Structure formats: C-alpha cells, structure tokens
Amino acid sequence: MSSPILEVRNLKKYFRLSGNRTLKAVDDVSFAVNEGEILGIVGESGCGKTTCGRTAIGLYSKTAGEALFRGEDIHKMSKSKRKQYCCEVQTVFQDPYASLDPKNKVIDLIAEGMDIHKFYTSKGERREKIEEIMSQVGLNPSFVDRYPFEFSGGMRQRIGIARALAVNPKLILCDEPISALDVSIQAQIINLLMELREKNNLTYMIISHDLSMVKHISDRILVMYLGEVVEESTADALYENPLHPYTQALISAIPIPDPKVECARKRIVLTGQLPSPVNPPEGCRFAGRCPMAEAKCFDCKPELKTVEDGHKVACHKY
Amino acid sequence: MIKKKANVGMIISAAVLIVIIIACLMAPLSPYDPNLVKPLEKFQSPSAAHWFGTDNFGRDVFTRILYGGRVSLLVGFLSMVVSIIFGTLYGIISGSSGKIVDGFMMRLADIFMSVPSFLIIITLNIYLKAGISTLVITIALFSWMSVARIVRAETLSLKEREFVLASEGLGAGKFWIITKHYFKNVFSSVLVASTNSIASAILTESSLSYLGFGITIPNASWGGMLDGAQKYIMTHPSLAVYAGACILITVLCFNVLGNSIRQSYDPKSRR
Numbered sequence A: 001m002s003s004p005i006l007e008v009r010n011l012k013k014y015f016r017l018s019g020n021r022t023l024k025a026v027d028d029v030s031f032a033v034n035e036g037e038i039l040g041i042v043g044e045s046g047c048g049k050t051t052c053g054r055t056a057i058g059l060y061s062k063t064a065g066e067a068l069f070r071g072e073d074i075h076k077m078s079k080s081k082r083k084q085y086c087c088e089v090q091t092v093f094q095d096p097y098a099s100l101d102p103k104n105k106v107i108d109l110i111a112e113g114m115d116i117h118k119f120y121t122s123k124g125e126r127r128e129k130i131e132e133i134m135s136q137v138g139l140n141p142s143f144v145d146r147y148p149f150e151f152s153g154g155m156r157q158r159i160g161i162a163r164a165l166a167v168n169p170k171l172i173l174c175d176e177p178i179s180a181l182d183v184s185i186q187a188q189i190i191n192l193l194m195e196l197r198e199k200n201n202l203t204y205m206i207i208s209h210d211l212s213m214v215k216h217i218s219d220r221i222l223v224m225y226l227g228e229v230v231e232e233s234t235a236d237a238l239y240e241n242p243l244h245p246y247t248q249a250l251i252s253a254i255p256i257p258d259p260k261v262e263c264a265r266k267r268i269v270l271t272g273q274l275p276s277p278v279n280p281p282e283g284c285r286f287a288g289r290c291p292m293a294e295a296k297c298f299d300c301k302p303e304l305k306t307v308e309d310g311h312k313v314a315c316h317k318y
Numbered sequence B: 001m002i003k004k005k006a007n008v009g010m011i012i013s014a015a016v017l018i019v020i021i022i023a024c025l026m027a028p029l030s031p032y033d034p035n036l037v038k039p040l041e042k043f044q045s046p047s048a049a050h051w052f053g054t055d056n057f058g059r060d061v062f063t064r065i066l067y068g069g070r071v072s073l074l075v076g077f078l079s080m081v082v083s084i085i086f087g088t089l090y091g092i093i094s095g096s097s098g099k100i101v102d103g104f105m106m107r108l109a110d111i112f113m114s115v116p117s118f119l120i121i122i123t124l125n126i127y128l129k130a131g132i133s134t135l136v137i138t139i140a141l142f143s144w145m146s147v148a149r150i151v152r153a154e155t156l157s158l159k160e161r162e163f164v165l166a167s168e169g170l171g172a173g174k175f176w177i178i179t180k181h182y183f184k185n186v187f188s189s190v191l192v193a194s195t196n197s198i199a200s201a202i203l204t205e206s207s208l209s210y211l212g213f214g215i216t217i218p219n220a221s222w223g224g225m226l227d228g229a230q231k232y233i234m235t236h237p238s239l240a241v242y243a244g245a246c247i248l249i250t251v252l253c254f255n256v257l258g259n260s261i262r263q264s265y266d267p268k269s270r271r
Helices: A049-056 A079-088 A106-117 A123-136 A153-165 A183-200 A211-217 A235-240 A245-252 A259-264 A295-299 B008-025 B061-096 B099-114 B117-127 B132-141 B144-159 B162-169 B174-211 B222-230 B238-265
Strands: A004-016 A022-034 A038-042 A064-069 A089-092 A171-175 A203-208 A220-225 A228-234 A305-308 A311-313
Touching: A004 A049, A004 A203, A022 A038, A022 A049, A022 A064, A022 A203, A022 A220, A022 A228, A038 A049, A038 A211, A049 A171, A049 A203, A079 A089, A079 A106, A089 A153, A089 B162, A106 A123, A106 A153, A123 A153, A153 A183, A183 A211, A203 A211, A211 A235, A220 A235, A220 A245, A228 A235, A228 A245, A235 A245, B008 B061, B008 B238, B061 B099, B061 B132, B061 B144, B061 B174, B061 B222, B061 B238, B099 B144, B117 B132, B117 B174, B132 B174, B144 B174, B162 B174, B174 B222, B174 B238, B222 B238
Parallel strands: A038 A203, A038 A220, A089 A171, A171 A203
Antiparallel strands: A004 A022, A004 A064, A220 A228, A228 A311, A305 A311
16 A cells, blocks of 8 residues: 555544543544545444544544644644645535535535635636536536435435535545435445545545445454544454454444344344443453453553554454 | 425514505605694594694694604614624624633623613613614614524534534635624524514614603604603593504514514424
8 A cells, every 4th residue: 555645643532521521532543544545434333433533634623642644734734734735635424414504505515615715717617617526426417506405315415525525635534424324325325435536536534333334345444442443454354354352243243134144153242331431441441341351451451553464453362 | 494484474464564664655745744833733633634633733643653653663673783783793703702702792791681771771862962873873782682692592503513514624714604604594593583673672762752862852753752642641542542553563563573484484383
C-alpha cells in the first residue's frame, strides 16, 4: 500500500459531563488510512466509532493526540488551510433525514460546498455541475428543485453522497452510510460508493456495525471496543483468523445463509453489557465479558502489539 | 415537511383583517373631516349619512374609526417589525454563541421581561415627543424578548442537528450557517410570533391612547375614542361599542391567524 493519507496518533476525545465526570469516548487511538484503501471501523453501539471518525477528520475538536492529513495536523491548521482541507475530506452521515436541511432545495443542498468555496462563475454553471453530479449518483437531474421531504431514504442518502462529492474530496468518512436504509437499498448505496471510488480515486473510512458489509468491501479493518482499538488487521486475516476474543465473538455472530452450517457451528455468546465509558474498568476493558479472562487481564492494560505482519491486537494472550 | 394547509379559522380571520386594512387605507375617501367639530350635529344616531352616528363634537364616528384604525394597525405593524427583527437576531446570536455569552444575553432578556413594562412605556411617552415613532419604539423595546426566547430555543436545537455539522464539515463559517440554515428553519415560528406580536402591540397602543399617552387628540385612535366615549357611557353607550369592537375583532383575528399558522406547521395537531 502507498503512503498514509490520514494518520491518527494517540487521539483522545473526552466529553465533560455534569458533576466533574468525563466520558472517555475515544481513548488513545492510533491508526492510519492509506491512500486509495477502504478502512472499516467496526464495533458495537456506543463504542466510540462515530466519535473516533469525526474527531479524526476534525469535525469534533480533540482532547489530546494528533490527526495528520498528509502530514499536517488537522486540528492546528490555519483558517485558509482548513478551508482547503474541507474540500479534501468529506463525510456521508448515517441518518439521511437529519443530515439534510429540510428547508433547502436539492440543488442548494448539493451545491452548499460549491457555494462556500466558490467553485463556479455563473448560476448556469452551478446548475450544470449539480445536474452532472446528480446523474453520477443516480439521481434524476430534473429533481433539482425539489425538497428533501419528497424523497425516500435511499434517495436522500444519494443526495448526501452528492453533497460530499461536489467539492471533489479525496477521503470520505462514511458514518454508517447504510444502517438507516432498507436492505434492498443498502446494496445499491454500497455499489454506488464502490463505483464512485473507481471513478474518482477515493479513499474511504467506513464506520459500521454491519460486519458482513465491512468484510465485503474493506481492505483493512479496525475493531473498536469502549473507545479503544482492540484489533487491527487486513479484512481477510481478520475474518479467517480473528485474534482478539471480542473479534471472535463478533465474527461468530455473523449469520451464515446456510442452515446446515449455521446449526453446526459454535457461537460465542457474550454475557454482560458494555461497561460505561464514564468509568471504564482498569486493566483490559473487555476483561469483564471475556470468556478467556485471567487475573492479569483485570489489573494490567494490554498494549496494541503487532502479532503478524499488519495484524495488531491488544490482548494478553498474544 | 408539513404541507401548509389552510383551515377555516385562518381563512375567516385573514379575510376580516384584509377588509379592515383596506377600509382603513381608504379612509380619505370619506366625505367627512375626522377632526372637524360640528356642534350642531352632535350625538346623531346611525343613519345613511353617518353610518355609526356622530360623537359629542359632531364628528362622524365611522370616519374616525377608519383613521384611528390606521394608527392602531400602523403602530402594531411597525412595532412588530422592529421587535421581530431585533428579537430574531438576538435569539440567533444568543443561541449560536457559547455558554457565557448566551447566559448573559438571556439574563438581559429576563431583566427586560421582569420590569413592569407598561409603566415604563407610559413614563417614556411622557418625556419623549409624542407620535407614532415614539410609540413604535417604546412598544418594541418591551416586546422583543418572547421572540428572542423562541428563536434561541430553536437555534439551540438546530445547532445539534447533523446538517449543521455537515455544513461545518464543508468549511462553512458561523455567518454562513446562521444565514443559510438558522434563519430558514426558525422562519415558521417567527411568523407565528409576529401575528401575536401585532395583536399585543395593538392592545398596548390602545391602552396608551386610552390613558392619553399615545396619539395626541384631536387625532383619532381606537383607544383615544374609547376614552372620549367614557364620559357618555350612560347616555350614549354605542359610542364606546364601535371602537371597542374594532380593537376586539382585530386582536382576535390576529391571534386566531397566528394559532392557525402554528397548527398548520405542527404535525401533531393535524388530524
């Protein structure tokens, strides 16, 4: 793989709560996104995937650590640099209902980035460009003057993708891009994302809890648990040889569309619940639910270490 | 999004208001001078010549109602415009600022809300030059707070919405987000607030004129006419009825209109 487009080092994002408590949403996370690849981030609800992604690209301010885009710290950019950077990194949001301003027409929604950065010289050019992008994402260009409430979820997500594409980004953070959609539409959106990647040389960071989808499209995968990365690996290695007990449990939960195999295989069923990120357990954060936990796991925090080439895991077993 | 569907209340109140506004605009077409005293014609009953009769100075009551309506509606409208513009800006700035600025601005609004505004408006009207502009400014000075509160609350909830985050991600500055997203999304609540604001401004203006602090006599205004009619309430009660009914109907219509607009925007109140 080529050089990293985005490099995140020891990133932390804490939220202050009332009563002097802090919620450690993202705690000491490091990873890199290489140019042209698809990085999947998986984990259960509330494990900090979204916060991690948004902090990594600078949508949220960080608490500590650094996020470098092509070697430059995103959180320390000057205003003009930052504006330029915004054109290179874009986000597709999870909820296509909340992420589109209901009072704006489709043309104004998609053109927002172009308006901010003045990518055109005349109204006609603006409209032409928008219509071109709309046909690229599979929207009928004659819908430019409609309002978002006239569209279905899948169509709205296409509008969201078009808005991100309009500024010609290099890296797109897809924050659960399909989890709010019908199953039949999910495949369409994924195929669209793949198609656009080919055409525009995009790099994706895909946040999801849909393991089979992530397996299908990602090159590399990060598994997160309670604000920390517990395993990092190439997609194939992760599914063939999951090392961390949490990853093993996650992967055994993917249904297999064959009743014979499904009945015969063993499922690792986790007990207990995700501990609170306000008061994370000492030692390994997963220890309380881990079927293989030993005394050491409760006292001492495991470091993320390289076990095989490109396969990192944070567990005392390795 | 909710379709803007008109209902019966909205149509009737809008129609009545339009009739009143057009009638007031046409006031100069009346053959009578609203302020000319004709002692020989005083206290006439309603007739074809004098539709609402004449008052204690022999002036045509219908003509005076129309001229008075111009004052009431103008003051109501202008003070609404002033307070809505100021209140909206104040609310958006307060809502989109940080905790400290927001807290300070809202406490300031609370202070304005807690003073007995009517007394201060009376005092100001004594010291300032009487006239429409003074009325407008003093009424607006004490009516922007409710608008500001509504707008601030809406802005606070808009701030957390994902499309605002998306806009920030596209490189938008604060000014951009305010003009492109906040203004458009608070519009419907501001519209409702503006009709209520007109209604209360008309009431305040009438009360002031009734107490003699508003429009100076002999110029007509609905409140002032009520004041004039008061002395003859036992002998000629109808004089008070016309001006009183005008205030009542106008204020009622504005309130019904506001309520209907709110309902047509509110998905929960639609069956």
